[in-house]
Amino acid sequence: MATNVSVIGRTTRVRGRVTGDVDLQVSGFVEGDIAVGGDVTVDGPGIVGANVRGRRLVVRGAVKGDLVGEEAVLLEEGARVVGDVKAPRIAIAPGALVRGFVQTGEGDAAPARAPRAQAASRAAPKGAPAAIETRADKPAAHLSGANSAAPRRPPPPVVPALKKAKGQIAKKKER
Amino acid sequence: MASTVIGAGITIEGEITTDEDVVVAGTLRGRLSAKEGVTIEHGATVEADVVSGSLVVGGALTGNVTATERVDLQSGSRVIGNVKASRVTIADGAQFKGNVDMDV
Numbered sequence: 001m002a003t004n005v006s007v008i009g010r011t012t013r014v015r016g017r018v019t020g021d022v023d024l025q026v027s028g029f030v031e032g033d034i035a036v037g038g039d040v041t042v043d044g045p046g047i048v049g050a051n052v053r054g055r056r057l058v059v060r061g062a063v064k065g066d067l068v069g070e071e072a073v074l075l076e077e078g079a080r081v082v083g084d085v086k087a088p089r090i091a092i093a094p095g096a097l098v099r100g101f102v103q104t105g106e107g108d109a110a111p112a113r114a115p116r117a118q119a120a121s122r123a124a125p126k127g128a129p130a131a132i133e134t135r136a137d138k139p140a141a142h143l144s145g146a147n148s149a150a151p152r153r154p155p156p157p158v159v160p161a162l163k164k165a166k167g168q169i170a171k172k173k174e175r
Numbered sequence: 176m177a178s179t180v181i182g183a184g185i186t187i188e189g190e191i192t193t194d195e196d197v198v199v200a201g202t203l204r205g206r207l208s209a210k211e212g213v214t215i216e217h218g219a220t221v222e223a224d225v226v227s228g229s230l231v232v233g234g235a236l237t238g239n240v241t242a243t244e245r246v247d248l249q250s251g252s253r254v255i256g257n258v259k260a261s262r263v264t265i266a267d268g269a270q271f272k273g274n275v276d277m278d279v
Contacts, residue, residue, distance in 0.1 A: 006185045009178030009195045016189010016205055022182055032189050 010045055024054070026061070033065075044078055057087070059096075066100075183218060197227075199234075217251055230260075232269075239273075 005023055008014055012028035021037035026046040033050045034040060040054035046061035053068045059079040067073050069087030077095030084101040092098055178195035181187060185201035192208045199207075200216040205223050207213065213227040219234035229244040232252040240246055242260035250268030259276040 005180065006182035006201065007178065007180045009193060011195050012179040012191060012193035012197070014187060014189060014191050016187060018185065018187050018189075020182075020185035020201065022184035024185065028179070028193070036185070 008046070042079075051083070181219075215252075217249075224256075 005025065006020070008018075008024070008026045008028040008030060010027045014028070014030045014032060016032045018024065018030060018032065018034045019036065023038035023040070024034065024036050025041045025043060026034070026048060027043040028045070029047045029049075031049040033053075034048065035051075035053040037055060039056040039058065040052055042048055042052070042057075042059045042061040042063055044060045048061070048063045048065060051065040051068070052063060053070075055070045057067050057069045057073045058076065059067070059074070059081060060076045061078070062080040064082045066084045067081065067086070069090075071087065072089040072091070073085050073087040075081060075085070075090075075092045075096040075098060077093050079093075079096040079098075081096070081098045082100060084103075085098065086103045088105060090102060090104045092102075179191075179193055179197045181197070181199045181201045181203060183200040186204075187202070188204045190206040190208070191197070191203070194210045196211045196213070197207065197209050198214045198216060199219045199221055202220045203223050204221075207221070207223050207225045207227070209225075209227040211227070212229045212231070213225060215221050215230070215232045215234045215236055217233040221234070221236045222238060224238045225236070225240045225242075227240075227242050230240055230242045230246045231249065232247070232254055233249045235253045237255045239256045240254075240258045240260070242258075244260065245262035246258050246260040246264070248254055248263075248265045248269040248271055250266040252266075253270040255272045257274040257276070259278070261278045263275055263277055265271055
């Protein structure tokens with residue numbers, strides 16, 4: 001039986017670490033770090049909610065986390081990546097969406113800014129902008145690396161918080 | 176044809192939930208929950224509770240098993256844990272330690 005290729009199928013959800021020294025194909029949902037010595041393919045329906053490390057990474061699905069390729073990272077049409085991308089060779093095809101720090105080259109130094117907080121535990125990529133915005137502990141991140149993307153962000157949803165605060169003040173006055 | 180394959184050389188530490196067939200030829204620690212068939216191949220190591228439709232074990236399994244259909248422990252397999260299923264077979268040459276509950 002051909003069990004030298006590992007596949008996380010469409011309806012399969014993995015919560016936890018995936019490690020090994022062979023190739024891996026993700027068509028389902030992985031919430032946990034992937035670190036393999038072989039190639040990693042995240043297919044169209046695949047969703048990964050954590051960091052991915054491998055020799056060659058091919059992404060056609062969604063990844064919320066950092067991508068590190070020892071040889072290359074290929075983001076193909078349909079890819080949706082929120083996270084940093086680092087590899088000697090990086091290809092981003094038309095139709096691929098990326099938001100994060102992208103660095104090619106052999107140097108194994110970490111990206112210039114601080115490593116991202118592990119907001120990646122929540123996996124849905126659409127929720128990502130809000131998650132990044134609410135990182136109040138690192139205001140410098142907006143100023144340094146991601147400046148160009150900042151104006152396009154929607155305003156923070158402050159209205160419900162204000163209403164709640166007013167209500168609490170009113171209650172205090174009643175007492 | 177299984178849709179999810181944990182190949183030899185792959186280790187998963189955590190929980191797997193699926194509606195498909197699963198073949199494990201590598202290492203799994205944690206929990207495996209499948210609606211269809213699960214095959215643990217010769218050479219695989221599974222340290223997990225397994226809930227499945229049917230289960231075929233050829234490798235090493237440590238953990239409790241609950242299957243809605245059947246459990247087959249093949250010759251050469253090594254299973255430690257309780258097995259609960261309506262049909263259970265243990266082949267000659269399988270190593271097994273645990274309770275068997277056939278829902279009678």
